[in-house]
Amino acid sequence: MGIGANWLVPDWPAPGNVHARVTTRAMAGHSRAPFDSLNLGDRCGDEAAAVAANRAALVDLLGLPASPCWLRQVHGAGVWRAESPAPPGDPPEADAAVTARDNQVLAVLTADCLPVLFCADDGSEIAVTHAGWRGLAGGVIEATLAKMRAKPSAILAWLGPAIGPASYEVAADVRDAFLDRDAGADQAFTASRPGHWRCDLYRLAWRRLAASGVERISGGGFDTRVDARFYSYRRDPRCGRFASLIWKD
Template sequence: MNSAWIHPDWPAPLAVRSISTTRLHGFSEPPYSSLNLGRRTGDDPDAVAHNHRYLVEAAGLPGDVVWLQQVHGTRVVAAHDAEPAPEADAVWTDRRSLPCGILTADCLPVLFCDRQGTRVAAAHAGWRGLAGGVLEATLDALAVPGKDVIAWLGPAIGPRCFEVGDEVRAAFLDMDRGATEAFRQGRPGHWYADLYQLATRRLQAHGVDHIHGGGFCTHTDRERFFSFRRDGETGRMGTVIWLE
């Protein structure tokens, strides 16, 4: 098993394949060392291109990944109809051999599939996307009942490190008063937010009960993960899903 990435531990159908990369075993130099997949990070473009080729070849992907220009919004695109690098924060497909991917370095990557193994999706969920409804928009695009969806929560900043202001907490509580349990009081006017718990609440409210993953912290695990909050200038990990 290649230690350059994480194989999601979830009961996805055999036709569904997925990986989440770490920062290990790539070709970028510090501060992007080493498997940086972010083309807009300031890294050497040749090194990033080499990293992308390595990912496709070493992970056995069926082709190039459909990546997005992520803007912390809620737009969802179909990979099979999308223009190159569309501006969106989630991507889905029902076509085989078409990898869908998103990039993160603290935000939460969420993978989706249906229980029949016919549709997959990947969403980029920072706090703005979560509050705005990117997960709900992705589920709507999949057009599968929530009870038939399986979700996996990938590496994100953990609840002991993700400090936010009153306005972030208010954005979630305005829509879900029960979300208060996902926030822990920090210094005055600041809170520690649990992205995993917030995402789980949003998914469950949309009928999704089969939720797996979580428990990572990109901020504290310096060896395996890039973290924008920790380092500022840094690379990006990729989370990819496809149908065989």
């Protein structure tokens, strides 16, 4: 994992024409506490003008080739095939996006959920996915791969900053949602107290990717709840959102 000017650069074997960045709270922005300062989420209670200014500043801060294609995320498994820019002010309702277009910047917003980046190993296609527990259980990773033209064996995946298993306690309904489909997912849950388990989103995502045929998986090992670089809903329910972005040229 590389870091430059307070943003993160994923460490994965992506081809040279594929670029990715993850924003952090250390980047200068316009939002006031408790959203300080580069909050990019427009549905978390921050002032609309501050979010708009942050999103506009992001293009220059990261040297993006275009404004990101933001999504209206709903914790589902919808995937937008981004072959043209999203209409301004009318983001598509989806939790993942895929494109083969050059200079089309894809993005998802998170604050504990798992962002997953994808690219074809020949650099012809990219994707990004917002995978909280509902999305993972609902098949958002599989839906993303199904929208990509590349075969899973030709796709690379990177698991970005999310809440870690030591910080993520869930009840039986979450565990059951995974075990009902994959009994082996029990490996991702550790009993903590009666009726509750520690949940490893990274292991759950890894299982789904591997079962789909993705062989090259990088990243993981973060914990947004204890890592002050990132917004965390579990740590601070009134907080902003950071972005995971990917584009190609």
